[in-house]
Amino acid sequence: MIPYSTFTFFGILIILLIPTVIMGFLGKKLANYTTFLSFVFLLIVFSSSKQQALYLVAYILWVSILIKCYSAYRKKANHSFVYFLCVFLSILPLIIVKLSPFFESTTLVGFLGISYLTFKTTQVIVEIRDKSLKEIRMIDFLRFLLFFPTISSGPIDRFRRFQQDYTKGLTRTEYQEYFQIGVHKIFIGFLYKYIIGYLINKYFLETPFVLEHTFVSNLAYMYAYSLYLFFDFAGYSAFAIGVSYLVGIKTPENFNMPFISKNIKDFWNRWHMSLSFWFRDYVYMRIVFFLTKKKTIKSRRTISYIGYFSLFLLMGAWHGIQLNYLLYGLYQAILMCSFDWFEQYNKKRKIWKNNKLTHVLSIIITFHFICFGFLIFSGHLVN
Template sequence: MTPFEDFSFFIYLLIPIVPAVLLGILGAAGKVRAMWVLLSTLGMLLLIGRPLSVLYQMIGYLMFQWIIVRGYLSYRLKAQDKNLSSIFYLVIFLSILPLAAVKLNPTVIELGFWQTVVGFIGISYLTFRTVGILMEIRDGLIKEVQLPDFISFVLFFPTLASGPIDRYRRFVADLDKPLNRREYGELAIQGMDYIFRGFLYKFIIAYLINKYWLDPLNHSFGFLPTLQYMYAYGLYLFFDFAGYSAFAIGVSYLMGIRTPINFDKPFISKNIKDFWNRWHMSLSFWFRDYIYMRFVLDSAKKKRFRNRYTASYIGYILLFGIMGVWHGIQPQYVLYGFYHAGLMIGFDYLDRQNKTRKFWGKGPVWDLLAILVTFNFVMFGFLIFSGRLF
């Protein structure tokens, strides 16, 4: 069963949520709430992981990642050479290997006489969480990882399927943090607000867009139908995904976990950088922190490029190229990634040139124009992403 896809899932949600609310009202200690988060996550895993073959894959995947994390943490704590990169790259490779196998062959992998369906819902987001732990272990920010916390973090059921992507240290801090009745009450009210917003976005607005605008265009071709499809698909994608994210955040809040938000009014962005600070924020910030910034800083440290902008531009190509391939190896996803890399590079160049040549000015009219231009560039990117052009 896919989380938040139909109303029956919300009936099952009452099983973990009702006791969580009671614990919050009673002001239960952080350890008690942490135990309930763990038990709830394991219990909901039995529901989400149906059929049993999928459940077995998820458990096997979790144990595989746990061995990698524990092994690398033990190595880092004992190793004399803390900067040895070969071991780090090896564990990163091993951690993303199952995801790479899914992306390259999403149906079946043959293992001798035995065949298994590879991949399960949420494997991409689970991989991001474990890779984030490995990177912060390398940075010396994580000194210990307990198995119960690891399970709760990686498999946290509200965010299992499609995020948002949390960070281990922040998540564990919420697990351990004591909440009195007033603090939990405020958090629960915010959580209910997110849940109602999720119903509005996903089950009303996204449904209406899909039924009365997007779906009829699936059989109409030509310039004008494709233009309409571009806007319909972009808006549907936002409201459907933002609705899901609102559900995930709202349920997390009811469980006492402040899962980070994923969307912040992305369609009022004034430029493409502003857009990526508002759209799918947990993913874009993850890529920014763990890929782009590390590449740029490492390039500056090793003096790879004479021009400091070169490292930034190659970093954008690397970041969005990987982001595109992460969605899939089909042409539309790869092109989507490079399209946004080009937008980021182009905007950065024009923004620097604008300081002397004044391509655009300031004020409400310019802001509105910037929003409209950015909106249309973004929508064309969604048209590429949709695969309709292919």
């Protein structure tokens, strides 16, 4: 059963959340019950596929041993080779899944949510290496890794932030506020995913008109798909965030009105924020720091552009190794580098002044660049 996909899932969810809500209104937090819920929902989600369940168990054992061994090693030494080996081993299952189409197998070690569990595991390894995490108990790691509201598609939380929320007690007043936010988010999720998203999909994307591949039909598909992608995924994220609030965890936001972005950098600070911030912190910044430290390239701008291309090509490959995803990553990298160049150029020449008119134009222009990117992403042009 895919989370948040059926009314049956929501019915089970409501029933199982009743003890949490009751105790929350009494000013008590059932932290251990939340851990129990994660276990229950794992059983529910993976009950229909024994193969995926076995892969999940194997994955949990794999990353648990990895985290335990690296944490013990890091207390004694800090060789870069061991660190990079552990990072590679943490993403190895995901690499196999992404490459599996070449071996005519789409289920090889794959299971629902493997990408987001991989992000969490890799993040913990990096923070152990940086000594941001000096000590980590396996129960805390697994609780963070398998947190049930976000297990299949995020948002991607950070361990220390999650742990702070998990151990924090809530007063009756605080929980009432959490409850109101959580319920509001869930209703937003229904509006986005099951009303607006459904209508866009049914009356635009599934119509014969968009399959004609004329200029007008491709343009209509581009706008419809971009809006559908937002409302479908933002709706799912709203469900995950809302349920998190109901159990006392402030899972970070994933979207912040991305279609009013004034430039492409602003867009990536608003779209799928937990993912884009993860890639920024653990890929882009690491590459820039490494190249700057090595001093093999003197130009900071060149280093930054190498970072952007590495970041977005990796992000594209994460979605899949199909041509449309790789082209999407390349397209985003070109946009980021082009805007950065223009931004630096404009500081000297002042050809684009900041006023109300240019602000509106910036939003309109950025919106169309974004939508064309999603058209590439959809595969509509290359399939």
